[in-house]
Amino acid sequence: MTAAVIEELSGLGHTRTCCRRAEVATLLRFAGAVHVVAGQVVISAEVDGAGVAGWLRKAIRETFGYPSDVRVLPTAVGRPSGARYLVRVLTDGAALGRQTGLLDLRGRPIRGLPPHVVAGRVCDAEAVWRAAFLARGSLADRGGSPALEVSCPTPEAAMALVGAARRLGITAVLLAPYLAPVVLVLVAVLHRSALARHLQAATTIDAKTGLLTCTAWHQQAERLLRVTRKALPSSAVLMIDLDHFKVINDSYGHLVGDEVLQAVAQRLTRQLRSGDLLGRFGGEEFVVLLLGADATTGHEVAERMRRCLHTICLDTAPDLQVSASMGLAVYPDHGGTLTDVLRTADHTVYAAKDAGRDTTLTAHPTRH
Numbered sequence: 001m002t003a004a005v006i007e008e009l010s011g012l013g014h015t016r017t018c019c020r021r022a023e024v025a026t027l028l029r030f031a032g033a034v035h036v037v038a039g040q041v042v043i044s045a046e047v048d049g050a051g052v053a054g055w056l057r058k059a060i061r062e063t064f065g066y067p068s069d070v071r072v073l074p075t076a077v078g079r080p081s082g083a084r085y086l087v088r089v090l091t092d093g094a095a096l097g098r099q100t101g102l103l104d105l106r107g108r109p110i111r112g113l114p115p116h117v118v119a120g121r122v123c124d125a126e127a128v129w130r131a132a133f134l135a136r137g138s139l140a141d142r143g144g145s146p147a148l149e150v151s152c153p154t155p156e157a158a159m160a161l162v163g164a165a166r167r168l169g170i171t172a173v174l175l176a177p178y179l180a181p182v183v184l185v186l187v188a189v190l191h192r193s194a195l196a197r198h199l200q201a202a203t204t205i206d207a208k209t210g211l212l213t214c215t216a217w218h219q220q221a222e223r224l225l226r227v228t229r230k231a232l233p234s235s236a237v238l239m240i241d242l243d244h245f246k247v248i249n250d251s252y253g254h255l256v257g258d259e260v261l262q263a264v265a266q267r268l269t270r271q272l273r274s275g276d277l278l279g280r281f282g283g284e285e286f287v288v289l290l291l292g293a294d295a296t297t298g299h300e301v302a303e304r305m306r307r308c309l310h311t312i313c314l315d316t317a318p319d320l321q322v323s324a325s326m327g328l329a330v331y332p333d334h335g336g337t338l339t340d341v342l343r344t345a346d347h348t349v350y351a352a353k354d355a356g357r358d359t360t361l362t363a364h365p366t367r368h
Contacts, residue, residue, distance in 0.1 A: 030135035112156030217279025236298030
């Protein structure tokens with residue numbers, strides 16, 4: 001869930017220059033480092049997700065005018081799955097460091113946040129918290145209340161974050177304040193502010209594709225089946241699994257893989273009928289509720305969706321061909337609950353892959 005929220009927030013940046021400066025300064029403070037390479041200052045930041053990396057590069061270029069590069073870091077042993085990205089400013093590091101408050105005018109490192117950010121307006125305080133979460137944040141539950149935990153690089157940075165929370169009217173507490181700075185944690189219980197609204201939206205909308213998340217899809221699908229049970233004798237559930245997606249990521253890179261997911265989401269959305277419900281099930285899997293469809297109608301819609309994926313053509317990978325294996329199950333023929341029908345559709349996807357991929361199979365009727 002934290003990764004999804006981070007990706008969602010990376011697309012919700014401020015447009016005001018002062019706020020973007022505050023965001024960049026905070027993200028570089030919490031995720032960044034200053035190095036001297038061959039006598040030259042290099043600013044780098046290690047972030048989770050292509051969305052955050054892309055946002056940071058764009059913000060540095062548009063706000064400060066400096067170019068940067070990015071590369072995917074190898075996954076460390078013991079870390080959760082998910083690519084990490086290293087963004088670097090190589091030729092203008094010293095200038096960027098001074099402008100963002102990482103360095104003072106003499107080039108010495110600053111441990112907290114710059115004065116213009118600490119003493120900024122309410123919008124700057126919101127930008128600080130958003131960037132800190134993008135850099136080193138995670139979601140938590142504190143006594144039944146939604147909370148953010150942010151690991152702070154220094155006590156000075158932690159106190160700056162507490163001050164920003166106070167300006168937003170948010171409760172913030174330091175955990176383990178007497179331990180080493182790298183394990184300092186802030187917890188903010190969010191009851192108000194635009195950030196809280198963004199977080200609520202991010203729990204229902206998948207960041208990469210703009211579709212419903214698996215949990216949100218399941219909740220809405222169950223509600224639709226419940227309210228249409230008497231009016232509609234059947235509804236179909238379609239599971240879609242992209243073929244050879246790991247090969248795509250390995251051969252073309254995760255950024256192209258993300259483009260594929262977005263293109264698939266767009267193509268599938270165009271094929272939906274009125275009342276249908278599309279979501280991202282996870283990874284390279286998508287799920288569709290075909291409301292009111294029987295096996296025949298469901299198979300026809302599934303075939304249109306399967307064929308439309310063949311038309312995907314990416315500028316970044318023009319030779320890439322996209323296909324999917326699809327499994328169809330019908331409610332209530334294949335189960336009395338949505339979970340049962342989903343399980344049947346999922347098993348049918350595996351059968352479609354065993355049958356050669358790029359095909360649609362319908363589950364066999366359940367014998368009563």
